[in-house]
Amino acid sequence: MKHATIVIFVIALRGTVSAQVDFPLHVGDSWEYFDCCSIECDGESFFDGIVGDTVIGGRTYLRFDHSSPFSGPFVRADSVRVFEFDTTDHTEYVVFDFQAKKGDTLSIRDHGNKIMIALGSLTFSEGTIVYTVRDSIGVVEMYSSGSLCDFKLRSARIGGKVLGIALNNPGLPKSPNLEQNYPNPFNPTTTIRYALPQRSHVTLTVFNVLGQQVATLVNESQDAGYHDVRFDANGLASGVYFYRIVAGEQVATKRLLLIR
Secondary structure (H helix, E strand, O other): OHHHHOOOOOOOOOOOOOOOOOOOOOOOOEEEEEEEOOOOOOOOEEEEEEEEEEEEOOEEEEEEOOOOOOOOOEEEEOOOEEEEEEOOOOEEEEEEEOOOOOOOEEEOOOOOOOEEEEEEOOEEEEOOEEEEEEOOOEEOEEEEOOOOEEEEEEEEEEOOEEEOOOOOOOOOOOOOEEOOOEOOOEOOEEEEEEEEOOOEEEEEEEEEOOOOEEEEEEEEEEOOEEEEEEEEOOOOOOEEEEEEEEEOOEEEEEEEEEOO
16 A cells, blocks of 8 residues: 555644653554645545554553554553564564653664654654654654655544544545445455535445345434444345445445455
């Protein structure tokens, strides 16, 4: 995928900062980022998500999918640091230290010249890579000077709560938009995301190839902004299905593929 080749990230942070941070790490948490490789910031989206947990050396780590902005999939956090387990040398190192002051340097690995430099409140540079996180939300923006791409957080699901309004996207969506489900193909769950330019009554349904409705995912009025819903296909047979959204007078349909 496009974002997998990015090697340099820069993030801007606004708001109140504390030395203790709620860095959200729960199974099911997910983040959606704009791929802003153009001035209009209208590129594709990509996703980060926590898909499970595992115990390594007596510590519990949350497991990110392959889209993670971290350099590895296994991450844990306390109130002042975020750690990653390196599966190459089987050691743990610090990703972020929220108590660090501007100019502080932290050696986060014993090899590879990996040094973390504190650039400011909750903003850190790992060599040519700079991260900033926001309390209770996590990483909010990523910039690649090498590819001139800026990745801005659009929406997030934290602790089961969907933050549907864009966090760093300029303005609300200008038109309704039903995105392709992710992942696709899938087994047994997938996420469907859509945008509403204004408050609307939304129905989101799933049909089989015979046109029979097999699931109703949404049937309610929703605010303008960006929304997502998880579709659990347990109990359904492998095959092609279709999901359809009706938002006010707008109707859109897309295809999804369930593979057991």
